[in-house]
Amino acid sequence: MRRKATRAAGSRRRLWLGLAFASPWLLGFVALVAGPILASGYYSFTDFNLFQSPTNVGFANYQELLHDERFGQALANTLILTVVGVPVSLMLALLLALALNLRVRGMPFYRAVVYLPTIVPIVVTTYVWRWLLNAQYGWINRLLGLVGLPQPSWLEDPAFTKPAVILIGLWTVGGTTVIYLAALKNVPQETYEAAAMDGAGPWQKFRAVTWPALSPVTLFQLIVGVIASLQLFTQPYLLAQNRLNGAAGGPDDSLLTYGMYVFQNAFVFLKMGYASALAWVLFLITMAVSAGLLLTSRRWVHYGN
Amino acid sequence: MYRRLRPIAAVAAAVLTAAVAACGGGGDTASGKTEVVFSYLWSGQEAAALEKVIADFNASQDKIVVKGVSSPDFQKQLTSMSSANGSFDISDNFGSGVGAWASKGILTPLDDFMKTDGYDTADFVPSAMNQMKYDGKTYSMPIALHTQLLMYNKKLFAEAGIDKAPVTVEEWAADIDKLTKRGADGTITQLGYANAEINTSLTTLGFMFGGSWDDAQGKPSPADPGVVAGTKFYADTIPGKYGVDKVRKFTSGFGEYQSAQNPFYTGKVATMIDGEWQSVFIKKFAPNLEWGVAPLPYPAAKPELAGTTQVTTSTLFIPKNAKHPKEAWTFMKYLLDKKSMLDFTLALGNLPARTSMVDDPGYAELPNFSAWLAAMKGSNAKSLASGPTAAQYAADLGTAFDDIAQLRKSPADALAGVADKAKKYAP
Numbered sequence: 216m217r218r219k220a221t222r223a224a225g226s227r228r229r230l231w232l233g234l235a236f237a238s239p240w241l242l243g244f245v246a247l248v249a250g251p252i253l254a255s256g257y258y259s260f261t262d263f264n265l266f267q268s269p270t271n272v273g274f275a276n277y278q279e280l281l282h283d284e285r286f287g288q289a290l291a292n293t294l295i296l297t298v299v300g301v302p303v304s305l306m307l308a309l310l311l312a313l314a315l316n317l318r319v320r321g322m323p324f325y326r327a328v329v330y331l332p333t334i335v336p337i338v339v340t341t342y343v344w345r346w347l348l349n350a351q352y353g354w355i356n357r358l359l360g361l362v363g364l365p366q367p368s369w370l371e372d373p374a375f376t377k378p379a380v381i382l383i384g385l386w387t388v389g390g391t392t393v394i395y396l397a398a399l400k401n402v403p404q405e406t407y408e409a410a411a412m413d414g415a416g417p418w419q420k421f422r423a424v425t426w427p428a429l430s431p432v433t434l435f436q437l438i439v440g441v442i443a444s445l446q447l448f449t450q451p452y453l454l455a456q457n458r459l460n461g462a463a464g465g466p467d468d469s470l471l472t473y474g475m476y477v478f479q480n481a482f483v484f485l486k487m488g489y490a491s492a493l494a495w496v497l498f499l500i501t502m503a504v505s506a507g508l509l510l511t512s513r514r515w516v517h518y519g520n
Numbered sequence: 521m522y523r524r525l526r527p528i529a530a531v532a533a534a535v536l537t538a539a540v541a542a543c544g545g546g547g548d549t550a551s552g553k554t555e556v557v558f559s560y561l562w563s564g565q566e567a568a569a570l571e572k573v574i575a576d577f578n579a580s581q582d583k584i585v586v587k588g589v590s591s592p593d594f595q596k597q598l599t600s601m602s603s604a605n606g607s608f609d610i611s612d613n614f615g616s617g618v619g620a621w622a623s624k625g626i627l628t629p630l631d632d633f634m635k636t637d638g639y640d641t642a643d644f645v646p647s648a649m650n651q652m653k654y655d656g657k658t659y660s661m662p663i664a665l666h667t668q669l670l671m672y673n674k675k676l677f678a679e680a681g682i683d684k685a686p687v688t689v690e691e692w693a694a695d696i697d698k699l700t701k702r703g704a705d706g707t708i709t710q711l712g713y714a715n716a717e718i719n720t721s722l723t724t725l726g727f728m729f730g731g732s733w734d735d736a737q738g739k740p741s742p743a744d745p746g747v748v749a750g751t752k753f754y755a756d757t758i759p760g761k762y763g764v765d766k767v768r769k770f771t772s773g774f775g776e777y778q779s780a781q782n783p784f785y786t787g788k789v790a791t792m793i794d795g796e797w798q799s800v801f802i803k804k805f806a807p808n809l810e811w812g813v814a815p816l817p818y819p820a821a822k823p824e825l826a827g828t829t830q831v832t833t834s835t836l837f838i839p840k841n842a843k844h845p846k847e848a849w850t851f852m853k854y855l856l857d858k859k860s861m862l863d864f865t866l867a868l869g870n871l872p873a874r875t876s877m878v879d880d881p882g883y884a885e886l887p888n889f890s891a892w893l894a895a896m897k898g899s900n901a902k903s904l905a906s907g908p909t910a911a912q913y914a915a916d917l918g919t920a921f922d923d924i925a926q927l928r929k930s931p932a933d934a935l936a937g938v939a940d941k942a943k944k945y946a947p
Contacts, residue, residue: 265598266601351770368769370772372768462914462915462918467922
């Protein structure tokens with residue numbers, strides 16, 4: 216009995232000790248993450264311009280959302296970029312991972328090449344792509360011209376700005392590819408051998424062995440990709456920017472993502488209360504989408520034993 | 521022993537983190553002088569010119585020392601003014617932003633300083649001083665002014681057989697057509713008129729057609745017939761005539777504005793509407809360019825609009841959270857002094873904000889500069905209002921201008937849409 220009490224006291228002391236050691240992170244989390252999150256929840260019910268004390272306005276900010284055209288446009292733009300961009304980049308990453316999993320000489324080199332673009336800072340990448348996509352001098356259009364395809368005004372024509380953003384996103388698919396590659400290495404060889412014994416061809420092997428084995432990783436990458444895409448900011452911001460601290464959204468607001476609209480409201484129009492409401496709505500949307508994906512995953516994700 | 525130390529080490533780690541977090545923020549200098557931090561948006565050669573003025577001030581002072589910081593990041597400027605403890609004492613902005621910031625309590629009103637010192641603002645250009653005021657108080661001071669004129673490439677004019685700058689918009693439109701070159705499939709290789717930045721050119725066009733972007737109370741008036749006519753002129757003369765796709769493709773190849781690849785410098789564009797700093801810019805980036813400057817054209821039916829220009833202002837202000845507002849005011853007075861203003865405006869190629877300096881012989885060294893100086897004296901010098909919702913209005917206008925330039929909406933429809941939106945935030 217007594218022994219037990221000592222042990223309990225000991226583990227309690229260890230708990231406190233552990234917390235104390237974790238305290239630098241905990242303090243940082245409370246002050247820099249949890250604090251602002253809670254504060255933004257409060258601000259979303261106020262009229263707040265960053266400089267004067269917030270005044271309570273109840274649900275007015277949330278009601279305003281319903282009548283705000285640009286909110287609808289920003290949400291639609293973001294959803295299009297996500298629904299198209301995330302699956303396309305996952306598919307490309309998977310294809311690249313399959314290719315990089317072949318036994319070919321010099322493979323470490325190819326793997327490095329695929330991963331390399333992800334270590335270039337995103338601002339640099341975007342500025343390089345701005346010129347690659349230039350309607351008149353860009354190399355992309357030059358290539359398209361060589362094979363006789365139409366050469367769109369990527370960054371000026373509202374119909375092509377979103378494909379441009381997705382294209383830039385594909386450039387940094389290396390991170391996703393590496394995770395797929397690691398997952399491919401974990402597929403047990405004997406399963407492939409068994410499939411071969413049963414007379415399965417390459418496609419059947421992929422359908423019946425590889426894809427199910429990769430499905431947990433796919434679910435993870437899908438959710439992470441969707442969350443990142445819903446918060447997309449840097450690339451469209453840099454492509455649309457024409458003036459310092461202006462509130463540009465690209466041609467016909469076609470590049471205005473949700474994240475950009477939150478930023479514009481907070482720091483260009485100085486409507487922090489409204490921006491906070493927008494941010495919370497995005498949070499709820501992200502939660503709902505993630506939960507939805509998790510629910511469907513029961514049908515297509517296989518966890519092996 | 522080490523078991524005892526572990527909790528102590530953990531606590532120490534926590535305390536250290538808190539201490540580091542609390543650190544930051546400085547004080548006065550060791551020399552006993554009060555340090556005034558001047559954070560400015562200028563950079564490069566313009567910043568170098570400013571640093572010289574600062575050095576002159578510091579040499580003349582035994583109580584204050586000014587530290588100049590080039591910080592061209594608008595966002596940083598804004599956020600550092602939102603904290604309780606300011607990181608700078610004086611900074612600069614544009615005149616159209618005064619109302620937005622003053623109404624939110626970001627700026628220190630200067631009236632008390634002026635009253636104490638008996639400071640006279642009568643010499644400053646009246647329209648610029650009006651922009652500095654919000655709700656009866658003065659929140660900024662103008663350091664430099666800017667006007668817009670028609671600039672043209674003399675060589676391209678000669679090639680097209682045009683012997684003088686257009687006087688009316690009708691003549692200008694005819695010239696634009698002569699100055700535009702196209703391939704067999706309509707691909708543009710030279711354009712008669714284009715501006716790097718559509719917003720300033722379209723607001724100026726609105727003024728040129730007798731419009732006003734704000735009413736007498738300073739509220740947005742985007743449906744004014746004059747501004748509709750001005751933007752319609754652009755839509756009809758450029759994209760309407762040569763095709764949206766073709767213009768889009770041609771303008772996408774424009775080089776950086778502040779570089780030798782500026783399309784006006786390279787002869788891709790024959791006329792543009794731009795400000796007086798071009799005098800210094802062209803000297804630096806395109807010294808061999810043969811260029812001229814003329815008053816903005818006016819509609820032939822409205823000769824009373826001759827000499828119209830858009831005036832913008834560069835301003836100095838003291839933020840509400842400045843640590844040393846009094847000392848900042850002393851420095852601001854020095855910058856606004858005739859000698860400093862001359863040094864500064866000459867180096868940047870900007871117009872002075874004082875009427876008494878308009879005829880200063882010092883400006884004669886800048887090519888064609890006198891035309892812009894003359895424009896600021898004219899009675900048709902117009903500006904945008906500096907109302908509290910100017911940023912929102914500018915953003916909505918930007919969207920509408922894009923719709924107009926891409927022919928997605930007629931000018932009347934696009935601007936009526938802005939009027940609807942403006943009713944909500946500026947009723």
